[in-house]
Amino acid sequence: MKADLTSRLCRCGLLLALAGALIAKAQIVPADMSGDYDDEGVLLSEGTERFSGTVSLHALFSATFDPELARQLHAKTSRIGLQQGNGVFDITVYDDEGKAVGAGHWKKGPDYAQQDDRVTLRLTAKGEIYIFTCELVGQGKVLQLTVERGQQTIFGPVRQPLGVFLFPRRT
Numbered sequence: 001m002k003a004d005l006t007s008r009l010c011r012c013g014l015l016l017a018l019a020g021a022l023i024a025k026a027q028i029v030p031a032d033m034s035g036d037y038d039d040e041g042v043l044l045s046e047g048t049e050r051f052s053g054t055v056s057l058h059a060l061f062s063a064t065f066d067p068e069l070a071r072q073l074h075a076k077t078s079r080i081g082l083q084q085g086n087g088v089f090d091i092t093v094y095d096d097e098g099k100a101v102g103a104g105h106w107k108k109g110p111d112y113a114q115q116d117d118r119v120t121l122r123l124t125a126k127g128e129i130y131i132f133t134c135e136l137v138g139q140g141k142v143l144q145l146t147v148e149r150g151q152q153t154i155f156g157p158v159r160q161p162l163g164v165f166l167f168p169r170r171t
Helices: 002-025 057-061 067-075
Strands: 035-038 040-046 079-085 088-094 100-107 112-115 118-125 128-137 142-153 156-168
Touching (some): 035 156, 057 079, 057 088, 057 142
Antiparallel strands (some): 035 079, 040 156, 079 088, 112 118, 142 156
16 A cells, blocks of 8 residues: 555656646647547646546546546546547547446537647536647647636637646557
């Protein structure tokens, strides 16, 4: 258990060091995000939501912002696979045994757009609209995910920032 805690602390330290380097360089690479990513990431900047505990890519893509539910999803998740191409964007969630336990699928249109080095996904969950802006930073080794909540007002659509997160790329 002590070794596990030490491992987690080292990993968090490395992620924070990487986050610092990314802020300094902010090098964006072309947006082919296909690959596997760690489910656990770090919070780079906080918006209107207050995040505590584990930052889980699975939880974010599930629009789960409750810390306890996020922790439960993270405990069941080994990695997240992203597949991009031919006008589609797919997310597959894998457990520790490598079994797919969840998925999301977007086709180009109002819910999926690619512009330059960014991919924007729109998700409607629990009666709310969430906008995910994905881009690769750190020479393509890290997924930066910006999450916003969309609202329709009498003056038009408004976006509330929820946070910016970093997730290391495995492959």
